[in-house]
Amino acid sequence: MTVPQSASEVVDMLICLAHLVEDTAEELGALDASLGDGDLGVTMRKGFTAIETKLSDPELSVVHPGDVLVLAGTTMASVAPSTLGTLLGFGFVKAGKKVADKESLDGAAWSVIWRTIVDSIATQGKAQRGDKTILDALVPGAEAFDSALERGDSVEEAALEAYVAARQGFEDTARMQARQGRAGRYYEHSVGYKDAGARMGALIFQAFSRSEQAS
Template sequence: MSEKAARCLGSMFQRISIAINAEKDRLSELDGAIGDADHGITMSLGFMAVNAELTKLDAAQALPSEIFAVAASAFLDAVGASTGPLYATAFRRASQALKADESLSPASQAMIVDEMRAGIQQRGKGQRGDKTMLDAWIPAAEAAIEARARSLEVAGMWSAILDAAETGADSTSSMVAARGRAARLGQRSLGHIDPGAASAVIILRAMKDTFVNDGAAAHP
């Protein structure tokens, strides 16, 4: 079972990397309006590094918690900017939580989303409304927890997660940035979608595609 679960997560990180790479110009363009115009490049480099390290693992022996631990280290090594520690902490939190449930069950999937949210919030000290990636991650995590409470099936759970993330990311265009480089712009940050929230949606969409399409084979 752990081999199937490890392969599922390997596939997930590949999907994320491909999706981020395809959107990196759009992400950097969004960042250009309120930041350093390098968010797409940074995220692309980070996930390429993750996948390069994951190819060195033996999927037959690896546990899901190990996959996330490797991802945390690889992302941090590749991305020195603020995004690096945020996602490294997110992956590390997911890794720690998975040690108690390596099954990638629907409950475990919901836990991954919430632990990633917790890691980003722990490291970045942000909250909803700051015009950051948390404006996508917080509603996504809330949707995951609610879906599990209602015992939704995997497809329904991930649809709710992604819908919440997309709505959250879109809402950042009407916010004034309170954190990060964009905060220096004050009112001029209005009217622009936060690039971190936009990339969070891409990540969550790739996670949804993986768990809905491949995840059934990864857990009993």
């Protein structure tokens, strides 16, 4: 599988992500219920269903891949204004704007996209890696992607490495103590549970790498 380059390939990637979220919604909800209010599966499904509907519209004519990300982000932020929905939505919007002039996305452009999403979520959400949030999947994913490209790996290989790292990042959240959001109230009681936001982060890189393997 190839990493998305054109606008229509980014649409395909996001629809693939919507399907992954649909298949994982119950797991997301169960993970969130251990520490939060359990609505993460519902809100992510709501957001990505709306994104799929919008992007599947035959009338849709988007030339630039960045515009697809902006459209997906504003849709998510509109229909799922939960903390994660808003942070993720605006991460997509800002990333899309950063690559607005590109007609095709190469490895360097994707590197900018992931860094922008990570920075946006960290700044607006006032969180960092280790706080048991989506960043614990997105940061290792983005870093693994960059190091693989630096080593001279192909974009496809780098995307797969990013997914593996993001997935491991999600697994590692079991050892972490929550400091953000509702889960932050549980402090040390949060150790032992994996984070639902980080699961969501791993799904994003799974869709990006077009990884067929079950997760």
